[in-house]
Amino acid sequence: MTTLEEVRQRVESDAKSNGYYLNPDPEVLRHLLEGLRKNEERYDYPSCPCRLAFESFELDRDIICPCDYRDPDVDEYGSCYCSLFVSKDVFEGKIPLKPIPERRPNEKQIGPHIKSAKAFTKTTAVKATASIRKSSERGMKLFYCRQCGYVCFREEPPYLCPICKAKRELFAEVTIS
Amino acid sequence: MQTITVPGKNSKHRVLLYALSTCIWCKRVKSFLRENGIEYDFFDVDLHGEKEREEVTADILRRGGRLSYPTIIIDGEMLITGFKEDKLREVLEI
Numbered sequence: 443m444t445t446l447e448e449v450r451q452r453v454e455s456d457a458k459s460n461g462y463y464l465n466p467d468p469e470v471l472r473h474l475l476e477g478l479r480k481n482e483e484r485y486d487y488p489s490c491p492c493r494l495a496f497e498s499f500e501l502d503r504d505i506i507c508p509c510d511y512r513d514p515d516v517d518e519y520g521s522c523y524c525s526l527f528v529s530k531d532v533f534e535g536k537i538p539l540k541p542i543p544e545r546r547p548n549e550k551q552i553g554p555h556i557k558s559a560k561a562f563t564k565t566t567a568v569k570a571t572a573s574i575r576k577s578s579e580r581g582m583k584l585f586y587c588r589q590c591g592y593v594c595f596r597e598e599p600p601y602l603c604p605i606c607k608a609k610r611e612l613f614a615e616v617t618i619s
Numbered sequence: 620m621q622t623i624t625v626p627g628k629n630s631k632h633r634v635l636l637y638a639l640s641t642c643i644w645c646k647r648v649k650s651f652l653r654e655n656g657i658e659y660d661f662f663d664v665d666l667h668g669e670k671e672r673e674e675v676t677a678d679i680l681r682r683g684g685r686l687s688y689p690t691i692i693i694d695g696e697m698l699i700t701g702f703k704e705d706k707l708r709e710v711l712e713i
């Protein structure tokens with residue numbers, strides 16, 4: 443079982459290597475680390491404490507901490523959605539820490555929990571299921587960062603390159619002929 | 620769906636909070652309501668099964684909300700997504 447201390451160390455070292463800081467409020471930080479620990483315990487992976495997991499690795503992959511949305515969120519707002527990772531300015535109190543909008547698309551949040559919601563969101567539901575089905579049929583692709591050469595294997599390129607912070611537009615698909 | 624009622628001296632408005640037990644902003648909403656003596660009902664969606672999750676999903680979507688937490692429904696008509704302190708103060712008249 444992962445301990446709170448292990449979660450803390452993992453998150454601290456991730457923040458350090460990416461030039462981020464952790465939430466300056468010890469109470470808030472403890473609550474978030476505890477949330478990550480709890481999620482790892484119940485789902486087997488540390489999914490985001492502030493988002494509802496589907497308990498399916500495939501559907502939750504983009505919200506496993508650090509989530510796909512962290513880098514663009516810290517870049518734009520100075521904090522990730524949960525406020526676990528913050529920028530230097532936020533950490534030093536130069537910019538106030540505020541709730542930020544959810545960047546994860548609503549379709550991903552709806553996922554398979556849709557049966558009873560069908561009547562109200564028929565088109566969204568159909569689209570969401572279709573896109574999930576399509577992605578697993580289509581499988582994943584290889585993308586590389588044209589700036590630093592970082593390669594990843596996923597459905598779509600990341601918002602920001604985790605290595606050199608190049609924007610998504612700088613990614614290209616690797617085609618093997 | 621079995622919600623939990625947190626009593627408060629101000630029960631002028633009916634407040635229903637859909638939350639996650641691990642979410643920091645949900646926790647902030649809970650403390651905000653408590654500190655202001657607002658009576659509210661809450662439901663921690665992550666602690667419940669498929670059936671209840673679907674009920675919550677349906678309820679939020681039917682009201683035109685975005686599916687994220689915290690979602691606060693006031694008097695069964697006004698839906699607020701996220702911890703928006705100013706908005707809450709305005710609607711709850713505090």
Ligand code: SF4
Pocket residue numbers: 489490491492505506507508509510511512522523524525526527
């Ligand atoms: S929002 Fe923050 S805490 Fe939540 S998964 Fe993303 S990086 Fe981790």
